[in-house]
Amino acid sequence: MDFEKVAKQLAHPVGSFGIEVALGMNHLNQFISKNTYDLLQLGDSDKVLEVGMGNGKFIKDILSYGDNISYTGIDISETMIVEAKKLNEKPIDSRRVDIIHASIEKMPFWEEQFNKVCTINTVYFWKAPLIALSEVYRILTEDGVFVLSFRPYIEGQSLDFSQYGFTEYKAEDIMALVNKTNFKIVDTINITEPPVVFNGQTHNLMSQYYILRKTR
Template identity: 60%
Template sequence: MNFEKIAKQLANPSGKFGEEVASGMNTMNQFISETTYELLQIKNSESILEIGLGNGKFTKDILNYGSNIYYTGVDISKTMIAEAKKLNHNLIKKGYVDLIHADIEQMPFWDETFDKVCTINTVYFLKAPLNAFKEVFRVLANKGIFIISYRPFIEGQTLNFTQYGFREYSSEDLESLILKSDFRIIEKIEKVEPEIKFNGQIYNLKSQYFLLQKTTAINVYKK
């Protein structure tokens, strides 16, 4: 397995090999995706935005959390949007799913469009994270929830992608960054994921989930 070749596809999968990498990453991301959707506490008739949906394998799962759920997925990869449209063709026809090629820093939505937003394993690739958070804040309804799910960098315990252009965050680094945004941190949750095998090695990775809220209230995390 060419680790470098795979790593370079993760930020913006393209072509046939990008499709293969995305399919393989579904196994890696199943736990963190399921946990994120549960933490969203989705209610009937809510409008959900997922940023960086990949090939859309888990899109149907969000719709199972209630009735009349409306899901929008955006991804910077044209390849991933094309694949996601194939996998979710029937849901798109029924009007419950909309999939759009877009950058998180400039999304084609009205202000306060969505009740809840999530992004899973994408923070590493954000070129200007505060600009990205500002854009999410704009499209999120007042008192809406935004969840950032990722795997924090822990020396000796995590996959090292830094050399391939990723920006890896420790828990403290990401929290410090979020505190510079307009979001209020509600809770930070850590999970130990089930054992996974990657590139011939066994990992027990940790994932973290920052639950944020759009509100004018004072951020209790701020000093």
């Protein structure tokens, strides 16, 4: 598979090839997604927002963490919105799930609407990171939890997408960014993921998880 062609689809999957790439990303992101949901410490009646839910394959997993969990997912890709709605017809019909076309920099929600928020491997594509984080802070309830998960850039180890419009972040870059906000850093966790094959090569990727809390 053409590496450049795939890379250009990751930020904003479009059309039939975008659907194919999203299926591949489900496999590549399964480990980091499960860790992220665990770190949210989900429970009964939580109101969850996921930023960049892709094709929505993991929504059913989030709902399984407790009774009466309500889930909202946003994505900038209209193709992914359509796919996520197809995969989650039943919970959408039961009003446990809502799928919305939106960007993190301008979210169509009231203040303090969600008590749990997560985003997985989207930070590379944020056009205005401080605005994005301030939007999450705005819609998060007091003492709400935000888990920001990503794969930090480590020279010689990480997949390098910088030439395709990604912003590559080292661990210290995210720390510096978060420190400019009102979020309290509860914990940061680094995990070496199981080996994955991408573009014909085996990679041992590291994922990092920022557990942030909204405090006043």
